[in-house]
Amino acid sequence: MDFAYSPRCTELQARLLAFMDEHIYPNERAFADEIAANARDKGTRWLPLELIEGLKPLAREAGLWNLFLPRSTRAPEGLSNLDYAPLCEIMGRVPWAPEVFNCSAPDTGNMETLERYASDDIKNRWLEPLLRGELRSAFAMTEPDVASSDATNIATRIERDGDDYVINGHKWWISGAGDPRCQVYIVMGKTDPGAARHVQQSMIVVPADTPGVTVVRPLPVFGYDDAPHGHCEILFENVRVPASNMLLGEGRGFEIAQGRLGPGRIHHCMRAIGVAERALALMCKRLEARVAFGRKISEQGVWRERIAEARIRIDTARLLTLKAAYMMDTVGNKRAAAEIAMIKVLAPNVAQDVLDWAIQAHGAAGVSDEFPLAYQWAGNRTLRLADGPDEVHRNAVAKLELAKYKDGQG
Template sequence: MNFNYTEKITSLQDKLNAFFEEHILPIEQEVSTFNYSAENRWKRWPGMDDLKAKAKAAGLWNLFLPKSYGDLSPGLTNLEYAPLAEIMGRVLWSSEVFNCNAPDTGNMEVLAKYGSPDQQKQWLEPLMNGDIRSAFLMTEPQVASSDATNIETSITLDGDEYVINGRKWWSSGGMDPHCKIAIVMGKTNPDAPRHQQQSMILVPMDTPGLNVIRPLSVFGFYDSPEGHAEIVLENVRVPKENLILGEGRGFEIAQGRLGPGRIHHCMRLIGMAQRSLELMSQRASERIAFGKTFKDFSSIRQEIAQSQCEIEQARLLTLSAADKMDKEGNKTSKDLIAMIKIVAPNMALNVIDRAMQIHGGKGVGPDTPLAHFFVAARMLRLADGPDEVHMYQLGKSVINKHAKIKI
């Protein structure tokens, strides 16, 4: 793997860092305070559209999409996107500014890779323009959704329409006032082979029978304005043309969607951890206790050194996974994707925890991003598959590989 980025990517890194310094970091606290306020919940910060217009004008738009789609994507590889996603991870809400926010990124990848021309025209183009937002409805409260074949929501063909019935929760993006379309996963044929029962279908959010029941908080954070919704689908009818790719292809689509999504999360987690390291280093240089500056205590130096080691290890593993995805595809890279999905959230939790400890009371309050970083990292041990599922599959793969070797 070549660790030297091209001039194109170093230029994008420089532009993105400069954009952060000029437009993101000066208003970080203002936007966070707005998003945390109960009275503003499910409202967009008033300056977001202006920020997005500036990002688009700067050429910092749709950086996530690996292959070009018209003139709305620069067509970066996963490896090229990695350092840019890491920069975005430094401020939790910043990805939307560059139209690189989940779940829209995954939904756009699904539509770009699997959508029909009509589906792309109706939904992908406005998503890539940043005109609308979207939701992803997969997880269900009644079943262990870490096994996607458990999903029970029914998708039944009735003439020229599909009828959808089920209950979803942790539906990312479902609370956003600009959310116009949802990708829903459900069963079209419960009698088919296990991995051919599921399908994915496009459901406009204003379709009769789609009812948002409540927002779900994560350790008290609502992640406004996009949020996570519990949604009931009751006799929801959509045209049969809304089915993506075909009946029984949902599991295949899910695997294609979640591979890049998992590595995007890991890239952003490294950004959170890196910023946490920088904040704890600054704090250690400023605070005095028992007659010594924090940085002069051996235990503080060890925690900062350990954090640097762990971040760099996770960063290199993430870049290795991204490189293999680019060269050999998501399926061949599944072991590396599993590794980084296990490693990155746990690494970030360790680093952020040390940063909070060094900050003392300030570290758990609203004046730094650390507390929300910690919550986001903890949630990402579950999102896109819990640690246990990735370790189960990775362990199986490793055993099968080495069991054939006679010692």
Template sequence: MDFTLSERETYFRDRVKAFIDAEIAPRNHEYHQQAHEGDRWKVIPVIEEVKQKARAAGLWNFFMPPHSGQSHVDDTFEFEGTQLTNLEYALCAEEMGKIGWASECFNCSAPDTGNMEVLHRYGTLEHKERWLRPLMNGEIRSVFLMTEPQVASSDATNIETRIERDGDHYVINGRKWWSSGVGDPRCKIAILMGKTNFEGSRHQQQSQILVPMDTPGVRIERMLSVYGYDHAPHGHGEVVLTDVRVPVENVLLGEGRGFEIAQGRLGPGRIHHCMRTIGVAETGIEAMAKRLVSRVAFGKRIADHSVWEERIARARIDIEMTRLLCLKAADTMDKAGNKAAQLDIAMIKVQAPSMALKILDDAVQAHGGAGVSDDFGLAHAWANQRTLRLADGPDEVHARSIARNEFGKYAEWKIDRPSNDAAPAFSSGDVGVSR
């Protein structure tokens, strides 16, 4: 098995890393200063400046794999960007994950990446010209309206938002929350998932439809906090839709195709989160190690206390194992398609956030009281990563898929028990396994 990176993989990873080191990391303090001045919900000037440099350098719109560019609706629209394979993008996304605002500089931040892929694969030419083009150009932002507060949204068949046909329009009524990105003043378009049919089969009741955010009846009721952080200027909102009317042409792919679209969108989106999470974990172990070698307690460096040696070692082991699983999932997606990679995607989606959270928690502990402050960014990073155990499906849903696949391997097997009930039930000499 050859783990050597190809020339192209190395080329783009190194270019992204070099750009971050030269243009983004040195301005990190500037970003945080601008983010905390004035209105919380605004466009950050430094991001817009760096975006122009990234685009001019050809470091733009990496996330769309070439093989997924085939449109289900219209083939005449050309996607603009440097389209990388999932494996190539994984290496770049890890670098982006090390600084929270880096992804947007390359126009590779959620939820726009997933929404652009949906528009490209399932939108009409009119949809693409009106919404995809400005998204590709980094001129506007978007939101994906799926989760609802009144139902267990881990099972998307529970969705209650109604999309009802009325002549040449659909009328939408419902309530959505955890609508990431809706606080950004550039958020102009929503892709909403709701029900056009409440009587059909469970997975054919849902549809996805385009809803311009300035449509009458769309109201952001409140912005939500995450462990006390508002995540401005991106943010997560609760959105109420009351008698919202949009043209029938805004439905994507047709009524009852919402689940199909969601599966096409969420697979790549899940692994994109995991790719960035590897980068977050790397910043966590770096911060932890620097703190441990620079502080003295009880007469020696904290790094020389055995408990911390064990924690650092475990962190490095876990990062390396998780990276390999992430790259395996990406490689499987490239070679066999998203469906064939479902199990790998589920495994990395469970593993990556839990791994990063453990490392960040240890890093907080290493920093003592400073770790829970905003001085080192660890508390914010932990709160952000904790959301990923829920985003794009909670751990339990993915673990269920993994477990069911494992049980399926042995569905026809049974344990032969000895006839003597008094004998040990699982004695190695008495118990055989047969099919």
């Protein structure tokens, strides 16, 4: 098992680190200031940011664009999962950085879905402008009235009517739907409630301006609304789209979801490791800079213990993530299911603990907006729910483990 990065990956890693130092870290305050200025001067926080749009051409010129999409003729710059891992980790150190490189969720997952499962007409209409960074997208799966951790519960109806499908349903926590550039949704719903449990669901492409689509409100995460991105509640009321917008065909939604969520989950974990690395760096700098009870805080035993534990756990999470990426590249997502499930539990929990220690090290400043820690803590906490809660992934790992010992085997 070889985790060595390719020469191209190593070169891109150096280029990306330099870009982050020059353009991303110095602009963290400017990002927040522009959102505040839009609210003050334009009456809304829900506007694309000039800062982001100005950095995108620089990222493209640096060759740091669409790196997430492997084996696509439409994005030849795409890397393998293994080579993308260290780059995604670096981008994840600042929450808004991935968009600069056209590598942000949920667009990456949607682009992978369209690349794998959409017709050429849909790819030309939606995938190509997404790859160019000209618009944004959202993935509408979670619903307020059912336990969406079990995707077979999804209640939104997608019903055939002549040459169209008509969609009726209620979705929420639809990330990215608050952005005015969000022009297309991939919607999961039921086409045949009477079919077998895992073939009732389908996925369909819905333009955001279709009559009957209503973005009700953004939903805050621990008080953060993530403007101009947002996580929104959406109503679909008699929404009519052409039958050709169906992905793969009726009853294939669960199959598509499994294909989409594998890469999406590992990307979340890569970014979470970046969050943990940033938190550890900030923690060490703070502990070295402050004195309490007559000596630097970094010299006190409890903090040495936490620093060591953070390093051990971050490196453990990274190694398991690289193993999962290697397996996805070599034997496919299905055979990497256990590794993907394990890292989806491990990486966000590691990041959450390291963030918590970093906040503690900063004292009251840690829960303020003077440092990125509080915002990253809130965002990272959602990853223990997004793309499946911890409990579902632990159950999947346990089932795979128990299968080794059925009927006296193992």
